[in-house]
Amino acid sequence: MVRTASFDRDDLVTRARDLFWRQGWAGTSLKDLELTLGVRPGSFYAAFGSKDALYAETLDIYAADGAKRLDGLAKENGPLGTLKAHVLSFAGSRPFGAAHACMLVKTLLEVQGRQGDLAKQASRLLEEMEIRFAALFSAAQIAGDVAKHHDPARLARRYQSDLIGLRASAERPDVDAAELAREIAAGLDALQN
């Protein structure tokens, strides 16, 4: 190799993720990406292949970051505490100017029926996240924080649905997301009986 790329590819993917997250698939043009990433068309296509391919990559790192965040919380909390902390983490102000709503959900809702592959990918990643939630609920049962008669998979599905509702609601200017998050977290405590 005689010449290396002048940019940090991972950094570019992260910046692209934030742009896609905020503006959506169709709402983000190549011009937007070129300006945000500081890259000319030729380099863009050499590095990422296509807009679709880059979007798919950003979905993957988005989901991986989410999983990492959950793992981080799990180190400082018990299983139910992790789930509660995760909900409450969506109560504050939004970081990086990124959107509150889940990027996977935004993707799913936007591209359903048009970009089938992206929709399937988003569904799959949501499913994977739900499996992590189910594992935490299962661990919470063993720890005695959740009554045995509950089905962890069902709890995880409901929890995921609650998160989706919370995070979408947080995009509304007149909704107190923190209050909503506290209510959902309080609901988790009620699973003990």
Added chain:
Amino acid sequence: MVRTASFDRDDLVTRARDLFWRQGWAGTSLKDLELTLGVRPGSFYAAFGSKDALYAETLDIYAADGAKRLDGLAKENGPLGTLKAHVLSFAGSRPFGAAHACMLVKTLLEVQGRQGDLAKQASRLLEEMEIRFAALFSAAQIAGDVAKHHDPARLARRYQSDLIGLRASAERPDVDAAELAREIAAGLDALQN
């Protein structure tokens, strides 16, 4: 007037709503609208002004239809029964090939920050729907189905959030929306104490 339009304007707006609902704002081109509505560009702009203006109209009729549906349920049910029936109505198969997810939410998530006016309109319409929910919760308190210590506005906000989560989840191919809807409806019964 010497010549009347050859189409039923209301019918066109309804068809446009279903198209926008499914494909979103950016995902629906004027070509799509022309094909679906059977109208040439000239007539389109004479009748609706612009793509934005038509979208705004479809949001309004979407919200009005939702309110009408709720009123219909209220004629056959008590206040809490209406809220339960409303949740459960999103459990079945989707009509007209329309999307399960709420069009107001899809709009809000898609156009946040780009089409400020449409986002504000969607927020406002969601707020109006929430006020109707709050009125039903308030009536349910008077009827004795909901304990007095609950705040109807908070219940309505949570209910709205649950609905958003349910309807977005229903877009996922691997989610049993009916089960989720029954759980949410069951949660409403728990408000008696």
Added chain:
DNA sequence: GCCTTGCTTGAGCGATCACTCAAGTTTAAA
């Protein structure tokens, strides 16, 4: 120094975007 390799550049591709408007057609009143 030169050569080779490979990233960067940016003009420009055809297609599509939302939209316009002059010309043609239809209708009801006169």
Added chain:
DNA sequence: TTTAAACTTGAGTGATCGCTCAAGCAAGGC
């Protein structure tokens, strides 16, 4: 039957879409 008002038509506007590629340039090996 004529006339004028209103609707329909569709070619065409400039802008932007995602994307390509030939030419230019930078950096190790020799």
